[in-house]
Amino acid sequence: MQRIVVLNPKGGSGKTTIAINLASYLASRGHRPVLMDFDPQGSSVRWAKKRQPAQPPIPVIAAFEKDSRTTRSFQLRVPDDATHVIVDTPAAVEPRQLPDITRDAHKILVPVLPSDIDIHTCSRCIGDLLLVAKIRRDENRIGVIANRVRRNTLMYQALIRFLHTLGIPIVAIIRDSQNYVRAAEHGIGVHEMKSYLARSDVEQWAPLVSWLTGEPDGTLSPRGTAAAPGQEAPGEGAPESGDAAQDAQEPPVAAQPPRAAQPPGPNADVPAPADEIIAAAVPAL
Ligand SMILES: Nc1ncnc2c1ncn2[C@@H]1O[C@H](COP(=O)(O)OP(=O)(O)O)[C@@H](O)[C@H]1O
Numbered sequence: 567m568q569r570i571v572v573l574n575p576k577g578g579s580g581k582t583t584i585a586i587n588l589a590s591y592l593a594s595r596g597h598r599p600v601l602m603d604f605d606p607q608g609s610s611v612r613w614a615k616k617r618q619p620a621q622p623p624i625p626v627i628a629a630f631e632k633d634s635r636t637t638r639s640f641q642l643r644v645p646d647d648a649t650h651v652i653v654d655t656p657a658a659v660e661p662r663q664l665p666d667i668t669r670d671a672h673k674i675l676v677p678v679l680p681s682d683i684d685i686h687t688c689s690r691c692i693g694d695l696l697l698v699a700k701i702r703r704d705e706n707r708i709g710v711i712a713n714r715v716r717r718n719t720l721m722y723q724a725l726i727r728f729l730h731t732l733g734i735p736i737v738a739i740i741r742d743s744q745n746y747v748r749a750a751e752h753g754i755g756v757h758e759m760k761s762y763l764a765r766s767d768v769e770q771w772a773p774l775v776s777w778l779t780g781e782p783d784g785t786l787s788p789r790g791t792a793a794a795p796g797q798e799a800p801g802e803g804a805p806e807s808g809d810a811a812q813d814a815q816e817p818p819v820a821a822q823p824p825r826a827a828q829p830p831g832p833n834a835d836v837p838a839p840a841d842e843i844i845a846a847a848v849p850a851l
């Protein structure tokens with residue numbers, strides 16, 4: 567069973583969106599993911615409860631609830647047949663909590679938005695993961711996701727430059743797309759929408775999946791189909807013209823293989839220049 571933690575102390579960076587769409591991806595391919603929601607806002611719990619009987623079930627654990635009638639470990643128990651546990655975390659996780667949150671995590675996904683404030687918060691978060699949670703780069707457990715990206719903007723270029731300096735792989739570049747908003751409203755992910763509506767979004771998950779699995783082709787031994795028929799969100803219309811216009815300019819992500827695809831080099835645990843950048847960006851370190 568693989569445990570994947572989605573983390574970034576900044577609210578609105580896309581933690582829940584990444585967590586539920588990853589769960590949707592895995593479930594639509596015949597795996598048995600479980601969502602564990604530590605955020606008192608309960609967005610992942612609400613999403614999972616919206617799923618229809620025709621959709622592959624995704625059990626969800628409301629880990630943010632404190633239930634005095636049962637032990638904590640009983641409350642957090644995962645079904646025996648689960649293949650993946652995807653942990654959605656709240657905003658404002660404190661650095662001292664990171665060792666506990668990340669201890670058993672096989673992979674830690676850090677979504678970041680292309681904005682100055684978010685880049686700064688992300689640098690702080692990565693710094694805390696390296697220095698407080700003591701995760702080494704050569705463990706290849708941390709992956710950054712550039713989220714809500716609009717290519718050909720200066721902020722996007724600044725974000726990508728910043729991510730490259732971190733010495734942490736960029737495991738996906740996810741565009742800003744109303745499909746994420748529409749899918750979430752209906753308890754599904756983009757992977758369960760009609761493929762002609764969400765193809766551009768679905769394609770962007772391939773590098774992330776190959777990083778999670780270590781398989782270069784971006785597949786997860788699919789047992790189901792990419793988009794189960796009849797599972798599109800009701801009332802789906804054509805993609806917004808903004809999205810379509812963006813697609814026209816966008817090369818597929820595969821044309822820019824993320825650094826995640828590369829195995830750690832011989833100098834992987836030699837401190838990267840990123841430490842200096844993190845230190846400069848984060849006065850507290
Ligand atoms: N790639 C995306 N494209 C469009 N909207 C997005 C995208 N990622 C997130 N959002 C929207 O941004 C808002 C915040 O995302 P959310 O996943 O709830 O962030 P977090 O869990 O980090 O607080 C939500 O309304 C979500 O639908």
Ligand SMILES: [Mg+2]
Pocket residue numbers: 581582583605609654655
């Ligand atoms: Mg959330």
